[in-house]
Amino acid sequence: MAVTFVGVRHHSPACARLVRRTIETLRPAYVLVEGPADYGDRLEELLLGHEPPIAIFSHHRDGPLVRTSWSPLCAHSPEWVALNAGRACGAELRFIDLPAWHPALADRRNRYADAEERYAAVTRRLCREFTVDDTDVLWDHLFEVPDDADLAERLDAYFDLVRGESAAGPDDAAREEYMARWIRAADAAAGGRPVVVVTGGFHTPALRALAAEPGDGRWPEVPAPPEGSVGGSFLVPFSFPRLDSFSGYQSGMPSPEYYHRLWEHGPQRAADGLTEVVVERLRRRGVTVSTADLIAARTLTEGLARLRGHRHPARTDLLDGLVSALVTEDLEDPLPWSSRGPLRPGAHPVVAEMVAALSGDRVGRLHPGTPAPPLVEQVIAELERLGLDGADPVTLRLTDGGDLERSRLLHRLRVLGVPGFGRESGPATGTEEVLEERWTLRPGEHRLPALIEAGAYGATPADAAMAALEERAAGALGDAAALAGVLFDAAFCGCGELADRIAGSIAAGIAASPDIGALGRVLDTMLALWRHDRVLGLAGGPLPAVVIERCVTRLLWLVEGLHGGPAPAEPARLSAMAAVRDALLHAAEGVGLDRAAAVAVAARVSADPQAPPDLRGAAFGLCWSLGRTADPARAMLGVASPRTLGDWLAGLFALAREQVLAAEETGGRSVLTVLDELIGGLTAEEFLVALPALRQAFGYFPPREREIIARRLLDLRGVRGSARSLLRTTADPVTVAEATLLEETVDRLLTEEGLMSG
Template sequence: MTTGTVVPDAPQAPVRPPGGAAARQAASAASPAAAVGRESPAAVTSPAGTPGGVEEAWPVDGPLVLGVRHHGPGSARAVRAALEAVRPRALLVEGPPEGDALVPLAADDAMVPPVAILAHSVDDPGRAAFWPFAGFSPEWVAIRWALRHDVPVRFIDLPAAYSLAAAADPSWGDEEDELHPGDGGERALRIDPVAVLAEAAGYDDPERWWEDVIEHRGASPSGGGPAPADPLLPFAVLGEAMAALRETYGHGGHPRDLVREAHMRIQLRVARKEFGDEVAVVCGAWHVPALTAKSTVTADRALLRGLPKVKTETTWVPWTHRRLARHSGYGAGIDAPGWYAHLFDSPDRPLERWMTKAAGLLRDADLTVSSAHVIEAVRLAGTLAAMRGRPLAGLSETADAIRAVMCDGSDVPLRLIQDELTTGDVLGEVPDTAPAVPLQRDLTRLHRTLRLKPELLERELQLDLRKDNDAARSRLLHRLGLLGITWGTQTQGRASTGTFRETWRLRWEPESYVKVAEAGVWGTTVLTAATAKAASQAMSSTALAEVTALAEQCLLAELPEALPVVMQALADRAALDSDVGHLAQALPALARSLRYGDVRATDTAALGEVAAGLAERICVGLPPACTGLDADGAAEMRRHLDAVHTAIGLLPESAELGVRWAGVLRRLAVRDTVRGVIRGRAARLLLDDGRLPEEEAARLMGLALSPGTAPTDAAAWIEGFVGGAPGGGMLLVHDERLLGLVDAWLAGVPVDAFTDVLPLLRRTFSAYEPGVRRTLGELVRRGPAARGPVQKEAGAPGFGAGLDEERADAVLPVLRLILEGDA
C-alpha cells in the first residue's frame, strides 16, 4: 500500500464459474424475479415516531448486516430505505477506525463529496492510503443518515495503523499468486463477485447486470417508482448469493480479507455489548457471510496477533470522480462515476435529464444539437432497452442513442461525453476545520492570500513578475516544485519571452495532499520547508549540475537563507570537478540564475563569481576536450558549445570574457583534429556574432568542402554550420556565395559516397521552414547564372553585400520618436 493507494475492496480478477450449481443458484437468487417472491427475514412494521405510531420490533435475529457494492447508487438508496425502516441504535461502517474522530465533519455543509479519508504514517508520510466516498456511496449515505438522527457511527475495518505497516509484506497485497487453499484442497481463486454472478446469469457485461438487478430495481420510466415492500429483502438475497460464491470459491479468498473480517467481528461484538442487537452494519457484500458466521473471539484475535503497527494520522481530503473510475487503478472503481452520480441525484426522469446534459455539452463544443435530437435520443434509448429486455435504458443504451442521433454515428464527440459526463471531473471540498499538518494549513492560507485556488481541471496561468501578487505566486509555485509538490509545470509562454513573464500549467491532484504531508517533515511553512530541503539537497548532491540547478531553484523560489549553503556547496563541487562536460552543463543554469536575479532584485554577486570562474575554466579546457571525439561525443559537445555560448552572452560584464571565448571558437574552427560538426558550429557562432568576416567563413567552408575532405566529414561540417540553429536556412538564402559553395560541393560528391552523405543532409535541411526550403530549391534550380555573380564586397553577416544608406536613413525619425518619447 503506497502513496495513492485506495483501500476499500481491491479489484478481483473475474473468474469463469465452473458451471457449479452453487454459482448458478447464487445468480438466480440475486435476480429480480427471485427477489419478488421471497419471504422477508422478518416483518418490518412502522418505526416508532412515524405516522403509524407503532413501536417497531427489531427485524432480524442479531445485528442487521447490509451488504453493498462500494459506490453504487442503487445500494445507497437501498441502505437509506433500510435505515429509515429499522432505525438502528448504532451504525458500523467498513472503514479505518482512526476515522471515527472525523465522522462529525461529514455533517458540515462545507463538506462536499467526493471526499476521502487520508491516513498516512507519521514517520513516513509517503506511506499512505485513501478511503474514498462519493455522494452516491452507500457508506456516505449511511453516515449522513446517522448524523442527522444522532446515531453513533463507528468504523470497524482493520485500522490503518496495521494496514499501512503491513503494506510492505507481499502477501498482504492483491497478487493472485498469494491465495490460500479452499476446503477441497484446491487453491481458492480471488474473484469479482459481480462479474461471476453476471456471467452465471447469462450477461456478458457485469455493469449491465448490476444495473438491471440493483440500479433499476422497482424503478419506473419516470425515474421514481414505488419503494420495495420489504426494504431488507435485497440485502438478504445478495447475502445468500455471496455465501454461495464464498462456498464455491473458498472461504474469504485472500488472507487479507480474513484478517479484516476478524477485526470487523471483534468490533461488532463490542458494539453489541454496548447497544444490544439493534446495530446496523454497512460493508462490502463479499464480507456479509463472514460477519454473520459463527466465530470465537479467540480465533479472531489469533488472526490479528503479531501484525506490525505504525503511528498514523488521518484527515479528510477532496477527491474526484475521475479517481473513482476503474481505469484510474482504484481497486473498488466503477466504470461511470458521473453516470452513477446522475442516477442518484435525479429524483425523476433521469434519462431525459441525462440527454439534456449531453446536448448542452455538445452545444458548448459548437456542435448542432436541437431539442428534437434530445427527444429522438430518449425515444431510441427506450426502444433499445425494450428490445434488449432491460427494465430501463442503461448506460450502453444512452451511449448508443447519443452516438446515432446527436453524433451522426461518430465516436469522436461521444468520447467527449464519456470523458466529461460519464466519468467527469467533479472535485470535492473539505471544511477548514478538518485536521491537517501545519504545512497544509500554511499552504491553504497562501492559496487564499494569493487568490490561487487548487483546481482539478488543468489551466494556464500567465504571471508578470513586475506585479507583487504575481511574483508571490511564482515564488510559491517554485517552492512547491522544490518540495516535490508538482501543482504547476512551467512552460514556454506564447505572448512573451521576456524574463519578467512566466507561464504555468496548473492542475491539483488528490495525491498532492500526500506529498504535502510527506513534505511536512521539512518544516511547518512552505518557506521553511523549502529552505530546509534545499540546504539538505545541497549537502547531499555530488554532481555539479545538480547543485547549479538547485541554485537556480533557490533564486527562483527566493530562499535567501538556503542560498549561502547552496553557494558553498557549488563552489566546493566546481573546484573539484575537472570534467569540461560537467562544467558546460552547469554554466547555463548559473547564467539563467543571474538573469532572473536581476529581474527579481536578488543579490547574485556570489553566484556571478562562481559563474565567471566556471566560464574561465571552460575556455581553458574546452579545446583539448573537443579533440579525438567519436560521432556521438561530438554531437554532445556541440550541444554544450551552444549552451555555453548562450550562457556567456548572459553573464554581466562579459566583454573581456566574450573576447576570450571568441578566441576559443576560432581555435576550434581551424583545428583539423576536431570533428567537422564542432568546427562548423564554431564558425557559425563567430559569424553570427560578427567576429568572423564573410570571406573568412567562405574560406573555411571551402576548406571543409574541398576534394581532400571525406564527404561524410564535409556533410558533418555543413550540419554544424547551418543545421540546428535559428536562421540557418535564411543564411543560405541571403548569402549566395555560401549557397554556391554548398551547391558546387554537393554536385561533386562521388556517386559511391552520396548514399552516405544523403541522410545527414536530409536531417540538416529538414529542420528548415517549408518556405525556406522552397526558396533554396528555387535558387538551386535556377543555377548560378540566375542567382547573379558572386558578391565580392562584404556586407552585414547573413545578408547581401553593400548597404543602401538612403533606405537605412529612413528609419531614423521613427527611432528618434520611440526613444525620445514625449521629451
C-alpha cells in the first residue's frame, strides 16, 4: 500500500506546512481529505480563487427540523493547503467523510471542531508533564514553535498516544469505516502511485489499521438523504471571529490572526507585529502606552520564551509578556488564555483588546462566480425593487400597501437572522392606533454569509421565513412566551395565509405549556388580532382561531387542576381567566368553543374548597359574566375568612366587575352590602390581615367606578356627603388600620390591668 497518512490538528500552521511539503515531495495520484463526500463533485468550485476564511455550509431539512453544519477553511488549514497543493501537482482530489446530515455527524455543528474531551486524560497528563496550562499551550510548545525537522514523527507519536487511550464511539467508528473505504479504493486506483490522506489526527491510527484490511477496491457511494428531506451545500464567507474559540467556537486553534501571521511570517514576526497591533488598539481606546511600555512588552515576551525553552515566542509567551507590561493592577479572574472557552464578561479591557487583536477581524471573500442558493438572488432583487438596498433610515406606514410589502420583506429577513435590518420602533400587534415602523438599514460584509445560510430554509423570503418559524415553533414546545413570539413574527412576515404549516406546532406547544399567565397573554393578544386586526391579515383567520381555541381549552384544564391554600391573588392568572371570558363572549361560535362546557368547569372550580381563593372568585365571576344565575352574596359568605376574602373578591372583580356594579342598581342584598357587613364585624387585627388583599381587589375598579361604590357605601349608612372626597383621603389606610389595632390593644391591656377609668 503506497498510502501516506498525515494526521493533523485542524487550523494548525505546522500541520499545514507538513501537508504541503508531503504533497510536493510525493506528487501523489490522489489526495484524500476529511470533508463532506457529497460535496466531492464540486471541488473545482472550492478552488475558484476565493479569499479565505471560507466554509462549506451544509444544510438538511426534514419537515420542521433544519440541521446546519460548517466546514471552515482558512489559509493555514491543512485541508485547504492539501486541496491547493494537490491540485498544483495534478492529483485527483476527494472528500472522503460522511455528509453533514448523516446521523454520525448529527450533533456536530462544525465538522472541524476538535472534541478534546475524547482524549482529555492523556492531554491532562501531558500538560502536567510539560508544566503548561492547557492543550493549546501544549500544542504550541510541541509543534508550532519548534522547527519542522522531525515534525511528522512527533505528530504520529502524539496522535498514537492520544488515540491509544481513547475508544472511538459509534459515530467516529462509522465515519472511520467510511473513510477507510475511500482510502482502499484510491490505493487500488492509483496503481502503485502515492496516495496522501489528510484527516484529523484522532482518526489517523484507526484509518491506518482499517485501510490495511481487504476491500473490493470500488469507490464508495455517497449516502443519499432520507426520502422526502431536502439539503445541499454552498460556500459561505467565514470570519476569524467566528473561527476563534474565544468567541465560543470549539476551534482546533484559538486566536486565528496570530496563527495566520505565524503561517505567513513565522513566530518571531508574528509576535512583533501583533505587539504593535495591541498597542495601536489600546491607544485608540485612550489607554496610554508609552514607548517604554512597548519595549518592556517585547523584552518580557522574549524573556518568557527563553525561560520556557522556545527559540521564538509562542502565542502565550506573547500574551503573558503583554499583560505583564501593560496591566498594572491585580486581576481577579484567571487569564482567559489559560483555559479553553469564550472570553468572560467583565474581562479587563486591556486583556480584552489583546484577545481581540490575536483573534483578528478578517472576513473571507468568495469568487464572483461562486454559486449561491436561490434565496440570495431573490432577496437582492426584492431589496432593489422595493428600494431597500441602501443605507438610509426607512419609515413605513403599514396602512399603505407598498409600505406593508416592504415591512413584510424586512421582517422576513429579521426572522432569518440576516444582519443589517434593524427595527427601531413599531407596533407590537396590528391593533394599535399608530401603525408605523422605523427601520435602520446597514449593508455590510456579513449580510451575504447570513443570506447563504438562510437559504437552508427555502428559496424565497416568504418560504424561508415560514420554515424558520416552523422550526422555532417545534422547538418552543411548552414555552407559551416563545410561541407568542413565533405567532407575532408570522403575522408581521405576512405568513398568516400559510397557517396550516404552523398551526400543528403551535397547537402542540400550547397543549404542553404549564404557564397560565403566559397562555393568558397569548390568548388576549390573539383574540384582539382575530377581532380587530386592520393590517396583518389575521382578523377572522384560521391561525388565531386555532390559538384561541387551544389556549382556552388548556387554560381551563390547568385551572381546574390547580389546588393550594390561601395565597395572594395572582394578577397574571386572573388576567388569563379574563381572556378566557372574553374569548367565550366574543369568539365562541367563530372558533368552535363550547361555552356550556367552559361554564361547567368554572362552576366546579368556584365550588372547590381546595382551589386558590382568587381562582374560586374568578371562576364564579366567569359563570356570572356568561349569564349563569348567581348569588354572589351567598358565595362570598363561604370564603369570609380575613385571609381569603380579599383574594376571592380580586378574582370576582377581575372577571365580573360590570355585573357587580349592575347588581348594586337593583338594591337588595348585593356584594357591597354583604361585604360591608363582613368588614364591620372584623376586629382591628382581622381587618389589618384582610386589608392588603381588599385593596388589591378594589384596584380592578377604575376611579369613576370607585366613586359609584363610595356613594353606595354612604347610602348604606344613611350618610350624606361627597363620594369623591371620600376617595381623596390623605392618610395611608394601612397606617390607619395599624393605629386602630394599637389603640384596641392598649385599651385591652389597660382594662386587664384595671387601669381604665370608668
